[in-house]
Amino acid sequence: MAKEKHAAQAINFRGIVLTNRPIMFSNDIGGFEHFERTVQKLQKMHGMNDVIVGMESTGHYWFNIANWLMKRGIDVVLVNPMTTKRNKENRDNSPSKNDPKDALVIADAVSRGFYTLFSPKEDAFRRIRVIVTNREHWVVESGRIENRIHRWLDIRFPEYRKAFDDIFSIRSLATLRRFPAPSDLLQLAPEQMVKIWGEYMARPGGLRGKNKAIELQELARRSVGDSVALEEDKWELRHLLDEYERVRQIIDEADGMIEKLLPEVPCSDLVRSVGISLPATAAILAFGGDLSQLSHGNQLLRKAGLNLAERSSGKYKGKIKLTKRGNSLLRKHLYFSVFHLLSHNHTFQALHAHNVEVKRMTKMQSMMKLIGKLARMLVVMAKEGQTFSADKAQLPLVA
Numbered sequence: 222m223a224k225e226k227h228a229a230q231a232i233n234f235r236g237i238v239l240t241n242r243p244i245m246f247s248n249d250i251g252g253f254e255h256f257e258r259t260v261q262k263l264q265k266m267h268g269m270n271d272v273i274v275g276m277e278s279t280g281h282y283w284f285n286i287a288n289w290l291m292k293r294g295i296d297v298v299l300v301n302p303m304t305t306k307r308n309k310e311n312r313d314n315s316p317s318k319n320d321p322k323d324a325l326v327i328a329d330a331v332s333r334g335f336y337t338l339f340s341p342k343e344d345a346f347r348r349i350r351v352i353v354t355n356r357e358h359w360v361v362e363s364g365r366i367e368n369r370i371h372r373w374l375d376i377r378f379p380e381y382r383k384a385f386d387d388i389f390s391i392r393s394l395a396t397l398r399r400f401p402a403p404s405d406l407l408q409l410a411p412e413q414m415v416k417i418w419g420e421y422m423a424r425p426g427g428l429r430g431k432n433k434a435i436e437l438q439e440l441a442r443r444s445v446g447d448s449v450a451l452e453e454d455k456w457e458l459r460h461l462l463d464e465y466e467r468v469r470q471i472i473d474e475a476d477g478m479i480e481k482l483l484p485e486v487p488c489s490d491l492v493r494s495v496g497i498s499l500p501a502t503a504a505i506l507a508f509g510g511d512l513s514q515l516s517h518g519n520q521l522l523r524k525a526g527l528n529l530a531e532r533s534s535g536k537y538k539g540k541i542k543l544t545k546r547g548n549s550l551l552r553k554h555l556y557f558s559v560f561h562l563l564s565h566n567h568t569f570q571a572l573h574a575h576n577v578e579v580k581r582m583t584k585m586q587s588m589m590k591l592i593g594k595l596a597r598m599l600v601v602m603a604k605e606g607q608t609f610s611a612d613k614a615q616l617p618l619v620a
Contacts, residue, residue, distance in 0.1 A: 222282040224248065228320035229256065229274075230328045231263050239263055243321035248282065253289050260295075275300050275331035277323070287339055298336035300327050303546065342510060345485040350507035352482065356475035356500065357550055363468045366461055370397070373458050376447050377402055380440040384433065389465075392433065395421035398462055402451055403441035411435050479503045488512050492599060494608035496566045501554040505599070508551035513604050518597025525551040527592060543589075559591045568611045569595075 229244040244259050246252035260272055274290055276283045278299040287297045305326050310316055330336065341347070367389065374381045374388065378401065385393040399417050400406050406414075411434035418425035479499055483489045488511065492502045506512070509521050522528050526547025545552070562569040569591060576587035602609065 222276055222280060222286075223320060224282055227252070227256075227282075227286065228324045230321065230324040231260075232325070232328045232332055233267065233269070234332055236329060236332050238325070239267060243324060248286070253286060256286075257290075257293060257295075272296070273298055273331055275327050275336055277302050277305055277327060288341060291339070291341060297339040298331060299339050300330045300336050301546075304330050304335050343487075345482065345487075346507065346510060349479065349482055349486055349503050352475055352478050353500070353504050353507040353550065356472060356479070359468050359471045359475065363465065363472060366465045366468060370458070370461050370465065373401075373454065373461070377451065377454060378441075378444055378446045380444050380446075381437075383440055384437050391422050392418055392425070392430075394462065394466075396437070397458065401455060401458055402448070403444040403446055404448065404451070406438050406441040411438065476500065488599075488603040491602045491606070491608055494602075495595070495598070496562055496609075497558045498561060501558045501561070504550050504554035505558070508548040511603075512600050513606075515600045515603075518593070518600040521551075521596040521600060522593060524548060525555055525596075527552055527555065527589075527596075555592050555595065556588070559588055559595055562595070563588075563591075568614045572614075 226245055226247055229246070231239040231244065233239060240263070244256060246256040246259075260274075264270070264272060273296045275298045276287065279302050290297050305323055308330060309318060309322065309326050311326070311329070342350070370388070382388060385396075387393065388397075395418050396414075398421075400409060400414070409417075411431050414434040414437070415426045415430045418430060424430075476499060483499070483503060483506075486503075486506050489502055489506060492505060492512075493499075497505070509515075509524055512521065515521060519528065524547050526543065526545040526549070528544050528547075529541050530544045559569065563573055572591060572594070573584075573587050576582045576590060577584060580587075582590065598609075598614070
């Protein structure tokens with residue numbers, strides 16, 4: 222798959238190459254039709270009735286050709302990029318890499334059955350996946366901006382965090398906009414600061430507001446922050462705050478779209494019943510697919526790359542590690558879902574306590590075990606159409 226031109230190779234089920242040269246076609250409707258005509262010509266020439274088109278599931282260039290072929294009634298399968306990487310020397314005993322050779326390796330893998338079926342998801346799943354993917358981009362961007370604001374404070378006003386546990390609260394953001402540096406704070410009276418906060422907050426004053434203003438001024442008097450080129454740095458901070466608020470608004474809009482669309486996605490109400498957050502529910506269904514179609518929770522773990530792998534040979538026993546060969550967003554949200562449940566779900570709190578105190582697991586080992594339990598629980602709930610029940614969670618017996 223490539224941005225402008227795709228490369229294809231044709232082999233039969235015995236692994237015999239059917240073309241003298243690779244099939245090159247452009248990434249547009251003319252190229253797609255040329256590819257289809259070439260395939261039909263090869264079928265007629267070799268007396269073959271069925272065809273499977275395999276492609277690597279990397280990047281995004283394969284989406285359009287895969288959907289177009291499916292609509293034309295041609296079976297499409299996906300080959301894991303690691304399969305291509307591991308087998309690229311099988312044909313010619315050379316580590317060289319190019320598009321025609323990769324196409325031949327992929328075709329060879331398909332002929333031997335090393336592929337997964339490509340089946341376009343329902344529209345609701347595809348829509349929620351697009352929203353979740355786009356939302357994640359802005360979450361990462363928000364984190365980048367937050368880090369730069371933290372850096373600004375570390376240099377200009379390192380004592381600031383003693384006054385605000387959350388520097389992105391409404392009062393803190395108002396402070397950073399209007400009087401971010403120690404020198405700015407010392408030019409104002411506490412009453413003036415409270416009045417300025419009133420432009421951003423419904424209830425800025427009272428004893429708490431006045432005490433906060435006095436605390437900030439005390440920290441400003443003892444600050445060791447750098448004041449050289451301060452005005453230039455304050456210019457950057459203003460733009461960082463503008464960008465932060467813009468990005469947070471985009472994330473809020475994405476959350477609103479998710480909340481509106483999620484009821485259309487099968488099993489969403491069942492996943493939410495466990496206590497999983499809205500964004501995490503959307504991510505689990507977007508990348509896990511229809512959970513009721515899975516036969517076991519381990520399939521969901523494999524999709525997330527949370528299945529285990531061990532390297533052993535003879536007497537050597539290697540450590541068991543996560544494969545991490547799956548969707549990173551699904552993996553992330555399954556982890557943080559359990560992290561969230563340990564604070565809000567009594568069932569998971571009891572299971573975690575039993576793992577740590579009775580089974581002597583480390584907290585991280587218990588977390589990973591609970592991720593597996595959550596995955597299996599979600600699949601069973603989806604298949605049976607039942608919401609979460611603490612009575613069916615197999616709580617440990619207490620002596």
